[in-house]
Amino acid sequence: MANASAKNGNGARNDKARIWGGIDLGGTKIEAVIVDARGDVLGRARHPTPPTGGPGEVVKELYGTLGEAAQSVGIEPGKLAGVGVGVPGSVDANKGTLSHTANVAGGWDAPYPLASDLGDLVGGKVMLGNDVQVAVAAEYKLGAGRGHRSVLGVWWGTGVGGGLVLNGVPWRGQGSAGEIGHMVVKPNGARCGCGRRGCLEAYAGRACMERKARSAAKKGEKTLLFDIMRDKKRTRLSSSVWASALKQKDPLATRLIERAIEMMGVAIASVINLLDLEAVVIGGGLGSRLGPLYMGHLQDAMHPHLFITERKPAMRIAELGDLSGAIGAALLAGPQM
Amino acid sequence: MANASAKNGNGARNDKARIWGGIDLGGTKIEAVIVDARGDVLGRARHPTPPTGGPGEVVKELYGTLGEAAQSVGIEPGKLAGVGVGVPGSVDANKGTLSHTANVAGGWDAPYPLASDLGDLVGGKVMLGNDVQVAVAAEYKLGAGRGHRSVLGVWWGTGVGGGLVLNGVPWRGQGSAGEIGHMVVKPNGARCGCGRRGCLEAYAGRACMERKARSAAKKGEKTLLFDIMRDKKRTRLSSSVWASALKQKDPLATRLIERAIEMMGVAIASVINLLDLEAVVIGGGLGSRLGPLYMGHLQDAMHPHLFITERKPAMRIAELGDLSGAIGAALLAGPQM
Incomplete structure (x- = not known):
């Protein structure tokens, strides 16, 4: 670039x-x-x-x-x-x-x-x-990544995307680098939209969480998620639907989001152990909306897996929005x- | 550098x-x-x-x-x-x-x-x-990584170390990059020498495999590993001890090495999905000794987890030896x- x-x-x-x-x-x-x-x-x-x-x-x-x-x-x-x-x-x-x-x-x-x-x-x-x-x-140059030389961006939304800036230069690999959503966090784990098993996105992507929520509701588990969705005149569990359900302490929504956060902690810590980066920026629809509330939880999920315990990466929420x-x-x- | x-x-x-x-x-x-x-x-x-x-x-x-x-x-x-x-x-x-x-x-x-x-x-x-x-x-410039611009090195021995060369430049992060051995391949998994759980090294490091073998033998599982060790006048399960036991189709040695290979496949695929690198070089004591025999198996373990299926990284064994x-x-x- x-x-x-x-x-x-x-x-x-x-x-x-x-x-x-x-x-x-x-x-x-x-x-x-x-x-x-x-x-x-x-x-x-x-x-x-x-x-x-x-x-x-x-x-x-x-x-x-x-x-x-x-x-x-x-x-x-x-x-x-x-x-x-x-x-x-x-x-x-x-x-x-x-x-x-x-x-x-x-x-x-x-x-x-x-x-x-x-x-x-x-x-x-x-x-x-x-x-x-x-x-x-953009976050690296103008937003939440300012002042850090090496940054992992995690874009948490329908899927889980990622981007890397290493010593000021975007790392694109052979063109497709950054697929943190398809790092394996649990071998033979949950089915992902990509057809594989155990990817981070299978636990944290909004589409996969919605699939899991629908199947739990079908099996009779009580949840406000779909009532909220209808109230908001949506056909999908949007970020705002999840946010409302969490606010009302819906148990299913809480459990799925906490599972997502746990697995994001695992994957981000693995990236830090591999690349020893200065900062992590969380963005995307779910990231921007839930980040402020869940950043502490995400750090709690990450820190036990960090190899260099005395050097924890700075954790930031994306600033440039949509x-x-x-x-x-x-x-x-x-x-x- | x-x-x-x-x-x-x-x-x-x-x-x-x-x-x-x-x-x-x-x-x-x-x-x-x-x-x-x-x-x-x-x-x-x-x-x-x-x-x-x-x-x-x-x-x-x-x-x-x-x-x-x-x-x-x-x-x-x-x-x-x-x-x-x-x-x-x-x-x-x-x-x-x-x-x-x-x-x-x-x-x-x-x-x-x-x-x-x-x-x-x-x-x-x-x-x-x-x-x-x-x-x-060194492998990048003079050995198995020649001709590739971006290389992951996996040094498989007592522990599992790693190194990265990105577009010709060693990536050191803040000084400690490359710890692929401490990427989490199974949350709450096997205990690692570093004190954490579920690290790649907990499954693939020679020290952790030896600990597992000793505990299995103690529980009465039959294995040639320790007889071979004594025959070779060693006090540890060295790479050559593992190689001999595998040659004799010792079931415990085979199971532990195959578990190690499975987990290395998971971790290496995750790195490739994140960084989209051209090549992987396997080195270290176990890597150099078992690599030629197990490279196909390692690829079989990796490939199901690769996100870009049409672009598999070149897999090489270190050439510069000790x-x-x-x-x-x-x-x-x-x-x-």
């Missing part, structure tokens, strides 16, 4: 403004921001993600959302110094392709040249990055900080 | 030869090598580690072993362009101190300035590194490759 930003920042032609666009492509919404050289958000827009239509529809809607954000600060998208996009799925940053994305516009498997297609519409180069990796990079992905995407494209 | 070598290599005064010294400090032996700029071993020596006497005795013996190796190629230690030492325990590379070492000369806890003390005897700067980390760096630590230590001090 460092190289990419240097190239774009320095290579910006004179007719370009010193502002950048960032887009976060999610399963239900597209979030776009316009940032200045310090990463401050000047404008923003949000559109729903097209539910069907494949990559072509997605590219159109990405451009529409970016255009609206740019318009809100009175600039043409073509005048932006650079544009970055954070996407869920497997990214080849060099080729600018996105593949294996299940939750967007019906999904597609083969690598699709999203960066060049969007770049044609924007009239400039577009950088592509993994959504969680760019959000963690915009971390879009801001991180903008950072891919250039602001020099 | 890159900085350190650049400084030492370039800063070498003209009266220094273009050869370097490397010392591997082990619990039972000290191994010293003299290498040229390509890392080729020109001379070597081996002394027993002083069983008592603390750091002072250790420094004297390190110097004695280095001196003998240097003499074998007809050079004074003071003429070496640089000297590196790989040590077991907690290293502060910048300060050149070693602390928390249990198995050397009676052991010591407080940080001891080993680098400057040895440097005074040698008459030059001495670099300090963790023994496993430097051995992995000298990897000493050669890696020499690399700390300077040869530019």
